[in-house]
Amino acid sequence: MHPALQAILVILGGVGGCVGYFYASNLILDKVLFPARGPQAGRNINRANLVRPWLFLAPALAALTLYLAYPVFATFWRSLLxxxxxxxxxxxxxxxxHEPKFTEALGNNLLWLIVVPAAATGxxxxxxQLTDRIRWGNLAKSLxxxxxxxSFVGASVIFKLIYDTREANLPQIGILNALWLKAEGGIGSVLILQLLxxxxxxxxxAGFAYLGWLVLRPLWRRRDETAWIRVGRVIGAAVAVFLVIELASWAYGIATADLPYGQPQAWLQIPYWNNFFLMAVxxxxQTGFAMVILSAALRGVPEDTIEAAVLDGANPFQIFFRIKVPQIVGTIVVVWTTITITVLKVFDIVYAMxxxxxxTQVxxxxxxxxxxxxxxxxxxAAAAMVIMALVTPILVWNVWNARREMR
Amino acid sequence: MDNIVGKKPALLWAVHLSVLALVLLWVLPVVGLLVSSFRTGDQIVSSGWWQALSAQEAQQPAIRIAGTEVAQDGVFAISGNLYGGKGGAISAWGTSSREPEAHAPGDTAELADGLRLTVQENGDFSLTSPASLADQRLPRVFTTASTPPEFTLQNYRNVLFSPLAGQSIGQAFLNTLTVAIPATVIPILVAAFAAYALAWMEFPGRALLVAFIVGLLVVPLQLALIPLLQFHNWIGIGKGYLSIWMAHTGFGLPLAIYLLRNYMVGLPKDIIENARVDGATEFQIFIRIILPLSFPALASFAIFQFLWTWNDLLVAMVFLGTDNDKLVLTGNLVNLMGSRGGDWEILSASAFVSIAVPLLVFFSMQRFLVRGLLAGSVK
Incomplete structure (x- = not known):
């Protein structure tokens, strides 16, 4: 049978089957098992209403259990064989x-985890913030x-054209190399490529050092925090210290680098930095996703808090960082964690490029x-469990939040 | 908020310029590929896409002289235009690949066997010979010329209708459609019923179930690959369309239930309770009231799921397989990147065929997409 025909049959069968199942099962429940008449009508109605939610939930729960919950345990078991x-x-x-490729993948994944959510959210x-204030903001946002x-694969093709490399005597068709070859080692290129x-x-x-300090300081200022928050503060500060050290090595590298002017670069083959070229994709x-959600959050910031700040003489930067950002911190965290999960699952980009x-293994x-x-x-299976282990803190946090909201 | 900025025109300009820079940075990559997909292969490699609109000075591929022979006074001559009259300005030419720029336009070159070749700046040539040229291999001409910009639909025609073996984008397009549509439609109904139960029915364990679904939202589907492959082999459907439809349905359900539940909880309580008082069964309430009212949420999820199934690579490779006749667009594109990574005219056109449908869906239904995103992440 032709797959397209099969697809149509599956749509009809699936939709018909679903509606049929729900209709028939409800009918049987109401008319056959617990009919709402006779001497026990009241008891029957109550019983039917006890069973009914499970009729509605059954197909979804079966699919969820089989396709997502059971595999977690099955994969764990498989990783022990x-x-x-x-x-x-x-x-x-x-x-x-003990495999170098695995440690490389883990290291790269951590790099992705730090850079991509931060950059996309930023x-x-x-x-x-910028598009909120201008008339053509909606057009800009939509672009x-x-x-x-x-798709990740389509985006990979798009960026592969940007990173394209050809020999020095041929015209460059990748825009990155074309721009790079414009630099010839004079004052201008030193200014743009090194000093800037x-x-x-x-x-x-400086920013990360200050941020780390802000996170760490309440550790000895405030005695009333729970152990969990204190552990979180230490971890946050450790990440900040790591970033400061990493960036310091960058700064040293940039200051002392002897850039190979005039030679086209194979961007995707420069170890360490090629990770960043993949992350750019x-x-x-993801930036659009972050923008849409944060834009809605920014619009939800109460107008009177901003007006009060304006009256007090705050400048636009103070209004943004001191008034608006603190009020949408919750949304920023949600965006950050959502992108983090996407990063952990990233496969197509690395596979294609x-x-x-x-x-560049992940x-x-x-x-x-x-x-x-x-x-x-x-x-x-063991590698999949490592991904699961990295996701678990976010999973627990999400479930905890959902439980809190339900109450 | 405008009044804050309005006081400082310099700042307003800075905002306009920064937004413009951001938009350009985000749009230019796509434009680059789009422009490339309308250029010929020769043009793509001879200059960057940003120069597509200017005439290009470049070495052209060798052209073998052809034409009908005219005999006059014992001299045989062929004349014509190298570019078939399409235009182009020659700055230098030659007849050997070692010296492709040996002659200036208007010069006459003496070749072997008494052949004389003259090439003019506009591509007009005349070749004369003392003997008949009928059985001879005619000379090749190498030209360095600036050609006018040229755009063509040929790349799209090639990838869609006359592909090489195993690279059929047209077939892959159909395959992707076959995967994406049932995988979008089926989960919606299943999820809608479950979401209704979670939103409007009281039963013990409801909060726990919601937490369970929130947890499943973030389970990476990588974990599901091995057990599900084993399961599908065990029930005998192996790799195929049925297998991928079921996989996509399973993977899409948590988001579907979550989105729809969040939306249905916000529906007005009175309507539902009035209907219950009037004696409607839960099934009737669901079909007649809840489903029509939830249309925006259903549309949001449908768009998400459609984009996700259309753009997916991993699930398709694992559950549908990597045979040539079962490749989806993304799989096809990855293969092309491997085998024909330098042929940008093919790669760019194929990529655009594969992202055209999602872009169309995106721009026509952006409103629902944004609403769905907001419902899914912020409360």
Whole structure:
């Protein structure tokens, strides 16, 4: 049978089956099992209403359990078996920990986890704030939002054209190399390619150091915080310290670098930095998402708080950072965690652009490698469990929040 | 808020310029690919897409002289235009690949066997010979010329209608459609019923179930690959359309239930209770009242799920397989990147075929998409 015909049949069958199931099951419940008449009508109505929610929920719950809940446990169990299916305990994890490709993937994933959510949320906030104030803001928003509709693979093709490299004697068709070859080592290029980035990185260092200090300071100022919050503060400060050290090495590198002017660069083959060229794709896609949500949040900021600030003589920057941002911190966290989850699952971009070569491996692609190239399901399952472990804190936090809201 | 900025025109200008810079940064990558997809392969490699509108000075591929021979006074001659009259200004030409710029336009080159070739700036040539040229291989001409900008639909025609083996974008387009539509339609109904129960029916364990679904929202589908492949093999559907429809349905349900429940909770309570008092069954309430009122949320989710299934690569590779006749657009594109990574005329046109439908859906139904995003993330 032709697949398209099959598709139509499946749509008809699926929709018809669903409606049929719900109709028939409700009918049986009301007319056959617990009819609302006779001497026990009242009791029957109550009983039917006890059962009915489960009739409505049954198909969805069955699918959810089978397709998402059960696999978590099945994958965990599979990660304890070797290729032949014998129980080997944690041997797969031990073996994985000793593989350089795995440590590379883990390291890169951490880098992605720090850079992409921060950059996408930052750009999103910037775009949301700026477009809120101008007449063509909606058009601008819709254009920045557009990459959301483009597949990761399509975006990879788009960015591959940007990063394209050809030999020095041929015309460059990648815009990045064309721009790069415009720099010839004079004062102008030193100013733009070294001094400017250096200043940016140094200001970032200062920003993160201050942020880390802000996070850490209440640790000895306030004695009333719970242990969890204190642990969170220490972790936050540790991330800030890590970023400061990392950025300091960047600053040193930028200041002392002897840039290879005049030579076209194969951007995706420069270890370490190529990760950032891949991240640019995801940032490009996710910024629109962050912008849309943060823009709605910014509009929800009560007007009177802003008016009060204006009357007190606050400048636009103070209004933004002191009045607006603190009021939408909750939304920023939601956006940040949502993008974090997307980052953890990122597979298509790396698979399409480098396939993990030149030290760009990430966990999801590593897992695919293990599953469908090495056919080592134990190792693949173990890699999937590592992704799950990284997601778990967010999962717990989300569930905790949902429970709190239900009450 | 305008009044704050309005006082400082300099700041307003800065805002306008920054937004313009952001928009350009976000749009230019797509424009680059779009422009490239309308250029010929030769043009793409001879200059960047940002120069597509200017005439280009570049070495052209070798052109072999052809034409009908005219005999006059014992001299045989062929004349014509190298570019078939399409235009172009030659700055230098030659007859050997080692010296492609040996002659200036208007010069006459002496070739072997007494052949004489003259090439004019506009591409007109005349070749003369003392003997008949009928059985001879005619010389090739290498030109350096500036050609006028040229745009073509040929790339799209090539990828859609006359593809090479295993690269059929047209087939992949149909496959993607076949995957995406049932995978969008089926979860909606299943989820809508469940969402109604979670939003408007009282029963023990309801809060726990909502928490369960919120938890499943973030479970990476990577975890599901191995167990589900085993499960599908066990029930005998293996890899195929049925397999991928079921997988997409399962993976899409948490978001569907979550979005729809959040929306249905906000529906006016009076309507539902009045209907109950009037003796409507829960099934009737759902079909007659809840479903029509929830249309915006249903549309939001449908768009999400459609974009997600259309753009997905991993689920398609795992559950549909990677055979040539079952490739979806994304899978096809990845293969092209591997095998024909340098042929931008093919790659760019294929990429645009694959992102055209999502972009169309995006721009026509952006309102629902935004509403869905807001319902899904912020409360």
């Amino acid at each position: 070797n290729q032949a299916g014998q129980f080997v305990g944690l041997a797969n994890y031990a073996k994985m920990a 750009f999103g906030l910037l775009a949301a 920045i939002f557009m990459p959301m509709a483009i 980035p250096f200043a940016l990185v140094v200001s970032l260092i 995801l940032i490009w896609i 480098t396939n993990g070569q030149w030290e 966990l999801a692609n590593y897992m695919y490698d293990k599953l469908f190239r090495a056919f080592d399901w134990g190792m693949g």
